[in-house]
Amino acid sequence: MRAHPAGPRSGELHADRPTEQAPADPNRLDQHVWPRNADRGPGGALRLAGVDVRDLAGDYGTPLMTMDEADFRSRCRDFANAYGSAEAVHYAGKAFLSSEVLRWLTEEGLSLDVCSGGELNLALRAGFPAGRITLHGSNKSDAELALAVEARIGAIVVDSFDEIARLAGLVESADRGEDDPIPLMIRVTVGVEAHTHEFIATAHEDQKFGFSLAGGAAAEAVRRIVVCRGLRLIGLHSHIGSQIFDPSGFEVSAHRLVGLLAAIQQEHPELADTLTELDLGGGLGIAYVGSDDPPAPDAMAKSLLDIVSRECQFAGVATPHVVVEPGRAIAGPGGVTVYQVGTIKDVALDGGLVRRYVSVDGGMSDNIRTALYDADYTAVLASRDSDAAPVLCRIVGKHCEAGDVVVRDCYLPADLVVGDLLAVAATGAYCYAMSSNYNRVPRPPVVTVAAGDTRLMLRRETDDDLMLLEKW
Numbered sequence: 001m002r003a004h005p006a007g008p009r010s011g012e013l014h015a016d017r018p019t020e021q022a023p024a025d026p027n028r029l030d031q032h033v034w035p036r037n038a039d040r041g042p043g044g045a046l047r048l049a050g051v052d053v054r055d056l057a058g059d060y061g062t063p064l065m066t067m068d069e070a071d072f073r074s075r076c077r078d079f080a081n082a083y084g085s086a087e088a089v090h091y092a093g094k095a096f097l098s099s100e101v102l103r104w105l106t107e108e109g110l111s112l113d114v115c116s117g118g119e120l121n122l123a124l125r126a127g128f129p130a131g132r133i134t135l136h137g138s139n140k141s142d143a144e145l146a147l148a149v150e151a152r153i154g155a156i157v158v159d160s161f162d163e164i165a166r167l168a169g170l171v172e173s174a175d176r177g178e179d180d181p182i183p184l185m186i187r188v189t190v191g192v193e194a195h196t197h198e199f200i201a202t203a204h205e206d207q208k209f210g211f212s213l214a215g216g217a218a219a220e221a222v223r224r225i226v227v228c229r230g231l232r233l234i235g236l237h238s239h240i241g242s243q244i245f246d247p248s249g250f251e252v253s254a255h256r257l258v259g260l261l262a263a264i265q266q267e268h269p270e271l272a273d274t275l276t277e278l279d280l281g282g283g284l285g286i287a288y289v290g291s292d293d294p295p296a297p298d299a300m301a302k303s304l305l306d307i308v309s310r311e312c313q314f315a316g317v318a319t320p321h322v323v324v325e326p327g328r329a330i331a332g333p334g335g336v337t338v339y340q341v342g343t344i345k346d347v348a349l350d351g352g353l354v355r356r357y358v359s360v361d362g363g364m365s366d367n368i369r370t371a372l373y374d375a376d377y378t379a380v381l382a383s384r385d386s387d388a389a390p391v392l393c394r395i396v397g398k399h400c401e402a403g404d405v406v407v408r409d410c411y412l413p414a415d416l417v418v419g420d421l422l423a424v425a426a427t428g429a430y431c432y433a434m435s436s437n438y439n440r441v442p443r444p445p446v447v448t449v450a451a452g453d454t455r456l457m458l459r460r461e462t463d464d465d466l467m468l469l470e471k472w
């Protein structure tokens with residue numbers, strides 16, 4: 001592999017808005033973007049946990065998604081160490097869930113956050129310990145609540161007055177009384193403007209989640225829970241958003257939640273022994289491109305645990321157990337998507353500029369995040385390395401949609417040809433989980449890579465799978 005002089009800059013040969021400069025060596029794998037066990041092997045081909053992507057493509061076809069087991073597990077442990085207990089770490093299943101991932105989580109001793117009956121059902125069927133599950137949702141159905149109560153999950157995070165009333169109704173039918181109450185947490189809107197994409201910020205006042213702290217709805221929710229003997233308030237929850245790098249939002253949230261905890265304990269001293277959890281939610285960001293520099297989980301944990309214990313001392317309340325719900329920061333970095341290159345087009349733009357469109361055999365059906373959030377990704381030529389000059393490219397999918405963009409701007413070698421394999425990094429979270437069958441394109445498989453070996457985690461969808469719902 002030879003380092004290369006910088007390729008065209010934005011606005012020279014190729015058009016607009018590259019988020020990254022041309023890399024000095026386009027074959028290099030930025031360590032904090034790629035899985036911990038990624039490297040280049042014979043012929044410069046990308047290896048994921050010791051497995052050559054050419055073998056992966058040969059065995060499983062393309063497009064395919066891989067999940068590095070050791071990377072995933074090591075991030076579970078990073079969080080467990082940072083928060084002093086694996087149980088305090090509630091993996092957010094919405095990021096990516098499968099029965100195999102649930103087995104890893106069970107073995108690592110983590111807890112689990114689910115936000116639908118579908119996620120809950122999968123977890124229960126996979127044998128995940130019900131007592132370590134919390135259920136979220138701003139519009140839970142009666143069936144979802146009944147399932148959670150019947151399965152005796154660890155806690156239901158209530159999100160509306162209506163839900164509290166429906167749960168109070170369930171107490172009788174589920175025969176749950178004072179001796180066997182249903183454990184609840186309250187989702188609190190702490191009024192923090194998280195610095196992230198507006199679609200994924202969730203603790204400012206004007207949105208659908210939670211009970212407002214400032215407006216008094218959170219305090220009123222507590223009053224409505226404590227009068228029902230079959231319900232038990234065990235914690236307060238807040239989630240300020242996702243893909244956040246700036247710790248200050250979490251710090252303000254922790255500070256405000258402790259303030260609320262103290263106020264609640266003053267109004268309801270009987271809760272002192274049972275209201276013992278403070279759930280600060282998920283949201284820790286990851287590196288999608290080389291310039292991203294998210295804080296490490298242990299640094300973030302230290303600052304949050306310090307704040308909570310200091311504020312509790314100041315407020316004169318016992319320090320609660322701090323719980324977090326990372327999804328992306330555990331599942332994201334270990335995932336890689338491998339595509340095969342199809343059409344390559346140089347498109348002339350105004351002012352003599354040219355943009356190289358590189359089409360791949362997947363697209364917005366396996367990664368909607370670029371179209372939805374204008375997310376940035378890193379991609380490399382994966383089936384070989386190359387000495388050719390880097391060219392600014394746009395990687396696009398096969399869907400009938402002009403916005404079907406996988407990577408808006410990236411530098412790929414000028415000698416890229418049809419049939420080459422491309423790999424996109426950090427696709428482990430919210431890609432498969434948000435995938436679709438748009439244009440009736442079947443979902444790719446997910447393959448576990450571990451210590452030089454592969455295992456099919458989720459098989460590729462087939463055209464027959466897509467016809468299963470037809471009534472004919």
Ligand SMILES: Cc1ncc(COP(=O)(O)O)c(C=O)c1O
Nearest residue numbers: 092239242282283325326327328
């Ligand atoms: C309540 C809740 N907890 C946890 C998460 C996980 O967030 P992330 O994957 O950004 O860590 C989310 C998603 O944003 C969420 O809504």
Ligand SMILES: N[C@@H](CCCC[NH3+])C(=O)O
Nearest residue numbers: 094200242243369429430
């Ligand atoms: N799905 C989003 C994050 C929101 C997660 C759920 N609150 C993403 O891909 O970044």
